[in-house]
Amino acid sequence: MIKKFVALVFMVALVVTLAPIAADAQSDAPMRRPDGQPDISGIFTFRTLTPYQRPRQFEDQETLSAEAAAAFEASERTRQNRDLFDPESGARSAGYQPRSEGGVLSYNEFWYERGIDLTDDKRTSLVVDPPNGRLPPRVPGVRAPREQSEEAEDERNAARYDSYTSRSMMDRCIMGFNAGPPMSSGAYNNNVMIFQTPDHLVILNEMVHNARVIPIDDVAKPPFKQFSGVSRGHWEGDTMVVETDQFRGGESRGTSPNKHLVERFTRVNADRVVYEYTVTDPTVYTAPFTVMMPFRRTDGPLFEYACHEGNIGMHGILAGARELERQGRKLRP
Numbered sequence: 001m002i003k004k005f006v007a008l009v010f011m012v013a014l015v016v017t018l019a020p021i022a023a024d025a026q027s028d029a030p031m032r033r034p035d036g037q038p039d040i041s042g043i044f045t046f047r048t049l050t051p052y053q054r055p056r057q058f059e060d061q062e063t064l065s066a067e068a069a070a071a072f073e074a075s076e077r078t079r080q081n082r083d084l085f086d087p088e089s090g091a092r093s094a095g096y097q098p099r100s101e102g103g104v105l106s107y108n109e110f111w112y113e114r115g116i117d118l119t120d121d122k123r124t125s126l127v128v129d130p131p132n133g134r135l136p137p138r139v140p141g142v143r144a145p146r147e148q149s150e151e152a153e154d155e156r157n158a159a160r161y162d163s164y165t166s167r168s169m170m171d172r173c174i175m176g177f178n179a180g181p182p183m184s185s186g187a188y189n190n191n192v193m194i195f196q197t198p199d200h201l202v203i204l205n206e207m208v209h210n211a212r213v214i215p216i217d218d219v220a221k222p223p224f225k226q227f228s229g230v231s232r233g234h235w236e237g238d239t240m241v242v243e244t245d246q247f248r249g250g251e252s253r254g255t256s257p258n259k260h261l262v263e264r265f266t267r268v269n270a271d272r273v274v275y276e277y278t279v280t281d282p283t284v285y286t287a288p289f290t291v292m293m294p295f296r297r298t299d300g301p302l303f304e305y306a307c308h309e310g311n312i313g314m315h316g317i318l319a320g321a322r323e324l325e326r327q328g329r330k331l332r333p
Contacts, residue, residue, distance in 0.1 A: 031267055035198050038238045040265045040273050043302060044295035046183060047115035047190035049076050052253075052291070054125035054133025061124055062133070069122040077116070083109040101332060113188045119294055120272075126185070129278075129290035135253070136287040157331045161321035164314050169249055171317070173307030175227055176207030180252055181244055181261055182277040185293065192295065193302050194265075194273075201233050201240060206302045214242055221246065229261065240265040255281045271297045 031039040049072075058064070064072060078084065119126075125133030160166050169175035178186030183205070195202035201214040214231040221230050225248040233242045241264055247257040259281035266274045273295040280288040321331055 031270060033196065037196070037198065037235065038240070038267050039196065040240055040267045041194045041196040042273070043191065043193045043298055043300040044273060045113075045191050045298045046185050046275065046293055046295050047113055048117070048119055048126075048185045048293060049073050049115045050118045050123055050126050050185075050293070052126050052184065053135060054127065058124040059132070062131075064118070064122045064124060066122070069118050073117050076114075080112075080114060081109050082107065082112070111188060113190060115185065115190070126291045126293050127289060128276075128292045130287070135289055136285045138254075139282070139284060139286055142284055154330060161318060161331050164318065167314070167317070169227065170208075171314070173208060175249070176205060176210060176305070179205035179207045179210045181212065181228055181231070182252065182263060182279065182291065183275065184252065184291075189305060191298065191300070191302055193300070201242070204302065206305055208307055209305050216240075225257070236264075238266060253279070254284060255279055256283050258283045265295075 033039045054061075118124075123133075127133050127135065130136055160168075164172065170177045176189065178184050178190055183192065186207075189205075189207040191206040193204040193206075195204070199216050201216060203212045203214065204210070210228065212228055212231055214233045216233045216235075218234075219232060221232065225246045227247075227249045229244040229248075230246040231242050231244040233240055235241070241262065244261040244263070245259070247259065249257060259279055261277060261279055263275070263277040266276075268274055274292065275295050276290065276292040278288050278290045279285075324331055
């Protein structure tokens with residue numbers, strides 16, 4: 001009996017000792033579920049300093065060297081750091097207005113999680129197609145907000161303060177600014193949890209706790225639209241492909257509710273899922289565009305995003321607008 005016990009202890013110790021080696025040996029192989037499907041589930045972060053579109057300074061550079069990437073990452077962390085914000089002059093490149101134009105800072109740097117580095121391959125843009133790393137040209141006559149005349153911009157800004165229904169989905173705590181779909185790295189809460197069963201995929205974003213329940217394979221679609229669109233998934237080899245249309249809103253990156261979205265999730269190892277999506281919106285852009293960014297495994301947990309600020313602050317937003325109108329001043333975004 002003692003010999004059997006000693007042998008058993010030795011075998012257990014051997015298994016425990018070899019387990020990390022076996023896991024390491026397979027770390028670059030796609031993880032699989034008991035039913036044979038690739039396992040893309042887990043908690044991930046998609047925060048990154050990689051710009052969405054390629055900056056003009058890197059016009060002909062798809063990737064950066066390690067030294068150039070480190071320098072760019074350091075400059076971005078300084079440029080976007082709100083603790084270094086100058087309230088008198090502002091920092092327009094980071095989206096901040098000076099105090100003379102009503103600029104205020106809602107949060108200091110403690111609350112931000114923009115990421116600390118570029119993607120693993122040190123790309124200069126998340127946009128991978130068109131090859132220049134920039135969004136394609138817009139359809140003639142369709143202008144981006146920043147390209148509108150000053151008068152048109154003033155009218156658009158004023159309309160945003162007409163009613164709470166004129167405010168964005170983010171202001172109204174209905175949808176998050178980075179949850180999409182499609183997802184896009186933002187200032188904070190760049191975390192997502194993916195649940196997976198043989199016939200459903202659930203994508204739970206930390207930002208405004210948006211959950212998409214996506215049937216897998218051929219399931220009839222409802223006749224109505226939804227804020228996050230209507231999604232259906234299917235497998236193409238080891239890649240989960242999710243196609244979405246019937247958007248009620250979701251005008252991300254200047255797109256319209258008429259867009260067709262194709263998302264691809266591919267598990268490349270225990271710590272990475274490659275997230276790639278293609279947007280086709282012929283009412284806004286002259287060609288489709290494709291974005292690729294990594295999901296990096298994180299321990300979590302995800303926290304409930306209790307979105308109180310927009311709800312409580314809505315009275316202040318609209319009351320402040322009425323006061324500015326009374327003073328004859330312009331309404332800013």
